Amino acid sequence: MLKTIRANRKWFIGLLIGIVVAVMFPQIVQIRFVWNLLSLILIWSIVGMGWNVIGGYCGQVSNGHSMFYGIGAYTVALAAHYWKISPWIAIWIGVLISAGLAFLIGKPLLRLRGHVFAISTMAIAECCRYIFINWKWAGGATGVYIYSKNANPWLSMQFKNPLYYYYVFLGFTVLVLVVIKVLDKSKFFYYLRTIKGNETAAESVGINAAKYKIRAYMLSAAIVSLGGSLYAQFLLYIDPSTLMTLNISMMIVLTAVMGGVGTVMGPILGAIVLTTISEYSRVYLGKFGGLDMILYGVLVILIVLFVPGGIVSLFGKKFASLKRKGSSEVTGG
Amino acid sequence: MENILEIKKATKKFVGLVANENVTFDVGKGEIVGVVGPNGAGKTTLFNSISGAHHLTEGTITFKGTDITNMKAYDICRLGIGRTFQIPQSLTEMMVYENVLVGALCKCKNMDEAMDLVDKTLDLCEMKDMKYESAGKLNVPQKKRLEIARAMATEPELLLLDETMAGLNATERKDAVNLIKKINSMGVSILTIEHNMDVVMNVSHRVVVLVSGKVLMVGTPKEVTSNQDVIDAYLGGGAKKNG
Amino acid sequence: MSMFMQALFEGIINGSTLALIAMGISLVWGVMGILSFSQGEFLMIAMFFTFYVNRFFGLDPIFILPFAMAFMYVFGFFIYKLIIAKALKGPVLSQRLITFALSMVLVNLALLIFGGEFRTIPKVMISGSIDLGFMTLAKQKIVPFVISVCVAGFMFWFLNKTKTGKAIRATSMNKTAAGLVGINSDKTFAMAFGLSAAIAGAAGCALTYFYYIYPNVGGNFQLFGFIAVVMGGFGSIPGAFFAGLIMGLADAYTGVYMNTAFKYVGICVVFLLIVQFKPKGLFGGK
Numbered sequence: 001m002l003k004t005i006r007a008n009r010k011w012f013i014g015l016l017i018g019i020v021v022a023v024m025f026p027q028i029v030q031i032r033f034v035w036n037l038l039s040l041i042l043i044w045s046i047v048g049m050g051w052n053v054i055g056g057y058c059g060q061v062s063n064g065h066s067m068f069y070g071i072g073a074y075t076v077a078l079a080a081h082y083w084k085i086s087p088w089i090a091i092w093i094g095v096l097i098s099a100g101l102a103f104l105i106g107k108p109l110l111r112l113r114g115h116v117f118a119i120s121t122m123a124i125a126e127c128c129r130y131i132f133i134n135w136k137w138a139g140g141a142t143g144v145y146i147y148s149k150n151a152n153p154w155l156s157m158q159f160k161n162p163l164y165y166y167y168v169f170l171g172f173t174v175l176v177l178v179v180i181k182v183l184d185k186s187k188f189f190y191y192l193r194t195i196k197g198n199e200t201a202a203e204s205v206g207i208n209a210a211k212y213k214i215r216a217y218m219l220s221a222a223i224v225s226l227g228g229s230l231y232a233q234f235l236l237y238i239d240p241s242t243l244m245t246l247n248i249s250m251m252i253v254l255t256a257v258m259g260g261v262g263t264v265m266g267p268i269l270g271a272i273v274l275t276t277i278s279e280y281s282r283v284y285l286g287k288f289g290g291l292d293m294i295l296y297g298v299l300v301i302l303i304v305l306f307v308p309g310g311i312v313s314l315f316g317k318k319f320a321s322l323k324r325k326g327s328s329e330v331t332g333g
Numbered sequence: 334m335e336n337i338l339e340i341k342k343a344t345k346k347f348v349g350l351v352a353n354e355n356v357t358f359d360v361g362k363g364e365i366v367g368v369v370g371p372n373g374a375g376k377t378t379l380f381n382s383i384s385g386a387h388h389l390t391e392g393t394i395t396f397k398g399t400d401i402t403n404m405k406a407y408d409i410c411r412l413g414i415g416r417t418f419q420i421p422q423s424l425t426e427m428m429v430y431e432n433v434l435v436g437a438l439c440k441c442k443n444m445d446e447a448m449d450l451v452d453k454t455l456d457l458c459e460m461k462d463m464k465y466e467s468a469g470k471l472n473v474p475q476k477k478r479l480e481i482a483r484a485m486a487t488e489p490e491l492l493l494l495d496e497t498m499a500g501l502n503a504t505e506r507k508d509a510v511n512l513i514k515k516i517n518s519m520g521v522s523i524l525t526i527e528h529n530m531d532v533v534m535n536v537s538h539r540v541v542v543l544v545s546g547k548v549l550m551v552g553t554p555k556e557v558t559s560n561q562d563v564i565d566a567y568l569g570g571g572a573k574k575n576g
Numbered sequence: 577m578s579m580f581m582q583a584l585f586e587g588i589i590n591g592s593t594l595a596l597i598a599m600g601i602s603l604v605w606g607v608m609g610i611l612s613f614s615q616g617e618f619l620m621i622a623m624f625f626t627f628y629v630n631r632f633f634g635l636d637p638i639f640i641l642p643f644a645m646a647f648m649y650v651f652g653f654f655i656y657k658l659i660i661a662k663a664l665k666g667p668v669l670s671q672r673l674i675t676f677a678l679s680m681v682l683v684n685l686a687l688l689i690f691g692g693e694f695r696t697i698p699k700v701m702i703s704g705s706i707d708l709g710f711m712t713l714a715k716q717k718i719v720p721f722v723i724s725v726c727v728a729g730f731m732f733w734f735l736n737k738t739k740t741g742k743a744i745r746a747t748s749m750n751k752t753a754a755g756l757v758g759i760n761s762d763k764t765f766a767m768a769f770g771l772s773a774a775i776a777g778a779a780g781c782a783l784t785y786f787y788y789i790y791p792n793v794g795g796n797f798q799l800f801g802f803i804a805v806v807m808g809g810f811g812s813i814p815g816a817f818f819a820g821l822i823m824g825l826a827d828a829y830t831g832v833y834m835n836t837a838f839k840y841v842g843i844c845v846v847f848l849l850i851v852q853f854k855p856k857g858l859f860g861g862k
Binding site for chain 2: 201262
Binding site for chain 3: 055061108111112115116118119120122123124126127130131246247250253254257261288290291293294296297298300301304305308
């Protein structure tokens with residue numbers, strides 16, 4: 001791991017600068033709305049990066065990741081509600097549950113490809129949503145309130161000041177980002193890219209495609225679950241109809257794809273652009289019944305048509321030369 | 334000479350079609366064996382059975398003494414069989430060296446070792462100057478060399494080449510033949526599907542003729558090209574010169 | 577017994593709408609490889625079209641049908657040329673996202689323009705019911721079924737017997753080869769897309785006979801439509817049609833015999849099992 005850091009010196013220095021900027025920014029722009037927006041951006045960054053593992057790097061486009069998002073959210077909510085378990089622990093329980101579920105359904109599911117795979121993930125996610133709507137113990141259609149008046153803010157991650165949320169989320173985002181960056185040039189991700197390119201060719205060079213696809217699915221489920229847990233803590237109230245819908249699944253996909261599929265920074269860029277647009281239009285245009293979603297949809301259409309490589313490709317040339325320098329450092333190092 | 338590959342009574346049936354029937358022949362260690370035959374003779378199907386892309390309906394395939402008839406493709410690769418595909422399956426979104434890297438990662442224990450092997454393999458296939466090129470930008474002969482490089486990076490003992498010469502001009506063919514001979518001189522046995530009879534004559538120690546899924550004859554290039562049955566079934570009148 | 581028959585009836589009625597949606601999805605999938613998320617919205621638009629034509633001209637939906645189909649065909653054609661055509665040149669992933677974004681825009685546009693309240697057609701020509709003793713057949717519900725069968729029949733005839741239809745099928749099988757024999761693939765794609773919109777339009781118009789009209793109505797059919805297409809087998813349009821009917825029946829039967837919650841789960845489980853053991857669908861693939 002240290003070697004990767006040394007080899008990608010430039011990137012990690014960039015990361016540190018980015019962290020400093022991210023920390024300073026809300027101190028300079030002291031607007032509550034912006035602070036909330038930033039927290040949302042971080043959550044979507046995490047979720048987008050998670051999906052990217054299976055959908056972007058490995059090319060298996062799942063349209064059902066809202067399921068893992070919801071499981072992450074429900075785990076922290078129910079753990080707090082029934083057993084007063086702190087979210088700092090419950091988050092990881094959620095991660096384990098999601099990864100475990102991914103393992104169980106991954107085996108049969110990942111034998112499917114393309115559109116059939118996508119539709120199957122949608123069906124499973126919808127199933128899950130229906131189960132939660134009808135599951136009284138888990139709150140049913142009314143959902144679960146996490147908010148409790150006398151809770152210790154740090155132990156139960158319930159902050160009055162939105163800035164605290166932001167800094168906690170920032171920590172998690174950096175964690176996920178570093179994990180992805182380290183994996184980016186690893187054997188694991190190279191194998192995923194090969195599977196994406198051509199599964200038969202991948203097998204001919206010794207790659208057990210099924211094994212790696214499941215691992216990628218599990219990792220992506222775990223990361224998306226983390227995002228869902230954070231979201232639950234942020235909103236302090238969850239219900240199946242906001243969390244586990246097809247819309248959410250597709251927005252997760254959009255974040256990664258609009259930003260740049262299969263890249264490290266893509267989902268973050270996608271999250272920044274899409275979340276900012278959707279939040280601002282929700283606030284300013286929401287009263288015109290649906291105008292904000294129209295704007296979102298039109299924006300997506302425009303990006304798909306005119307920037308097919310994702311927002312990351314706008315920084316294309318600059319990235320390509322950085323990539324070359326990066327790779328010569330890998331060979332030399 | 335001991336055999337590295339033994340195919341016994343290999344039969345592959347699809348719904349409504351028998352692609353290979355009772356195919357039997359061996360590849361000796363260090364040999365180059367050519368597989369020839371008209372289109373649809375079942376050559377690539379046979380390769381797919383050997384490499385594990387699909388499995389035989391009947392018969393056995395033994396590699397280095399191990400029965401690989403029903404082994405998974407990735408396990409077969411790890412045992413030591415590498416292959417190229419008729420239409421090069423380059424990973425176009427990655428650079429040339431990354432394409433070779435995924436092959437190298439098969440047997441190497443860490444990234445450093447793999448990158449060394451990548452450099453050695455690129456050297457062997459004379460692609461060192463294209464190391465950082467995007468694989469998508471390569472032309473056909475370069476893609477074919479990349480196919481071979483990727484397969485060689487898995488350090489195979491038997492290399493399956495599927496119509497390497499197709500679409501190459503005379504100079505490119507000469508380079509390809511040199512590469513094949515170089516690889517063979519490293520101790521790698523080669524089984525190659527080829528339409529170009531000149532190349533087959535030049536390169537192979539022995540030739541297997543497949544017609545309609547069955548083995549018509551196995552022999553040296555000279556024996557095969559002077560055999561009347563083979564001439565009737567495959568070589569015909571003018572097919573000998575071109576390919 | 578009567579519950580069984582009633583469910584059979586309900587199931588076939590429901591299924592007939594799904595069948596049309598599934599056919600449209602299958603057509604677009606087969607011809608240009610795109611997963612169309614907008615079929616439900618084409619249905620919805622046709623429903624609103626029917627509603628307003630009925631309101632201003634007093635025509636019964638049965639008579640509005642040809643206009644609704646024509647309108648949707650043009651609409652679909654136009655959408656293809658404007659948006660889809662360019663997307664096809666890009667990565668596959670983006671194509672799917674574009675139809676999803678399109679559906680988002682259409683739903684919310686409808687919400688904006690028409691508002692969210694539920695509407696119905698006030699008076700339809702054929703109403704009342706047939707009492708068979710062991711079950712009652714609402715005549716209003718028979719109409720969509722009949723329309724669905726007619727439209728499906730028309731589609732089969734069109735795709736198999738007419739020159740344009742054959743061109744569409746040829747392009748779906750092999751675009752390059754079709755191009756070589758002079759078939760303009762771009763135009764064919766546009767026609768296919770328009771056709772799929774027209775089919776959804778027919779379903780929508782027919783549905784106004786007894787269903788509520790509101791912007792989100794498409795969502796009720798979209799997922800089941802997808803499932804039907806996969807079950808029916810990719811590339812098989814009749815397969816999609818019959819799978820749609822089967823889905824409708826499954827929906828009705830699980831609704832009668834199982835808890836509503838498990839109904840959905842049950843259908844999905846059946847679907848996933850089918851997909852595992854017959855990945856090419858019940859009626860075979862391409």
